[in-house]
Amino acid sequence: MPTRSWFELREIHPGVWSLSEPGHLEEVISYLVLGRDRAVLLDTGMGIGDLSAAIARLTRLPVLVVNTHADYHHCGDNHRFAEVAAHPAELPRLRQGWTREEVAQALLRHKIWRPLPPGFDPDAYHVPASPVTRPLADGEVLDLGTRRLRVLHTPGHTPGSICLLDEHTGIFFTGDTLCPSSILGVGEGADSEQLLRTLERLGGMAPEVTRVCPGHHQTPLSPDFLVEAAEAVARIREGLGRVEPAGEGLVRHRFRRFSLILPGTLVKDAPEPSPGSRARVATPGTPVRPASGR
Ligand SMILES: [Zn+2]
Numbered sequence: 001m002p003t004r005s006w007f008e009l010r011e012i013h014p015g016v017w018s019l020s021e022p023g024h025l026e027e028v029i030s031y032l033v034l035g036r037d038r039a040v041l042l043d044t045g046m047g048i049g050d051l052s053a054a055i056a057r058l059t060r061l062p063v064l065v066v067n068t069h070a071d072y073h074h075c076g077d078n079h080r081f082a083e084v085a086a087h088p089a090e091l092p093r094l095r096q097g098w099t100r101e102e103v104a105q106a107l108l109r110h111k112i113w114r115p116l117p118p119g120f121d122p123d124a125y126h127v128p129a130s131p132v133t134r135p136l137a138d139g140e141v142l143d144l145g146t147r148r149l150r151v152l153h154t155p156g157h158t159p160g161s162i163c164l165l166d167e168h169t170g171i172f173f174t175g176d177t178l179c180p181s182s183i184l185g186v187g188e189g190a191d192s193e194q195l196l197r198t199l200e201r202l203g204g205m206a207p208e209v210t211r212v213c214p215g216h217h218q219t220p221l222s223p224d225f226l227v228e229a230a231e232a233v234a235r236i237r238e239g240l241g242r243v244e245p246a247g248e249g250l251v252r253h254r255f256r257r258f259s260l261i262l263p264g265t266l267v268k269d270a271p272e273p274s275p276g277s278r279a280r281v282a283t284p285g286t287p288v289r290p291a292s293g294r
């Protein structure tokens with residue numbers, strides 16, 4: 001089976017490709033954005049398939065990898081590219097890489113729905129250190145020639161999470177900060193209050209956004225997803241909405257297209273979080289799908 005079958009490549013707008021990995025529970029989505037002079041590859045997926053080979057079929061432009069944040073399932077193929085950029089707060093984790101032990105759970109049998117690509121050795125699977133060469137600042141614009149991507153620092157899920165706005169088309173890439181699944185405001189480096197403030201801020205961006213392109217499961221989504229996120233935060237702050245225990249003192253606030261995993265202390269009458277509640281919990285997994293589909 002050719003390597004490309006691990007990835008699903010779709011041109012969601014002229015010059016903008018989604019690169020999905022539908023064979024894995026995470027259903028990670030990376031994006032290739034083509035300008036006249038160069039291209040940005042937004043995240044590099046799990047590192048199970050060879051994303052650089054897939055990219056080579058789509059463009060000969062020089063490619064700058066931009067990571068929305070440093071969770072390994074978005075950085076898996078960084079090492080195959082010469083230039084990687086990210087927010088400074090994510091750089092130490094990217095430079096460190098992830099050991100075989102740290103990523104082994106990604107290969108559990110029940111998480112993989114398609115044959116692994118030929119040449120992939122499960123026993124050697126790890127995420128090598130990234131060749132990080134470029135820190136990105138809030139407000140910085142990446143000029144690709146006929147296309148400009150504006151960097152927005154959107155902390156919360158991780159300290160250095162960023163979203164990118166294509167200024168011309170209004171396409172908004174949101175990584176794990178806003179995606180149609182479980183959004184984590186807890187775990188290594190996460191700050192739940194910061195995440196809520198970020199989501200409130202994103203709600204105000206809806207008028208300038210035409211499509212929301214998240215890092216998991218479904219893409220593109222309509223800009224009302226941003227409004228839904230801000231309204232969800234308002235409900236949480238008012239102590240309203242559907243709340244379920246999520247273990248270790250955490251709670252899941254469930255909404256129509258996504259849920260937010262937060263410390264129970266943010267909710268009135270919720271149980272006190274245990275000392276272990278800051279431990280890394282599962283990465284986004286089972287999506288919360290809309291009843292009516294995309
Ligand atoms: Zn993710």
Ligand SMILES: [Zn+2]
Nearest residue numbers: 069071157176
């Ligand atoms: Zn993440």
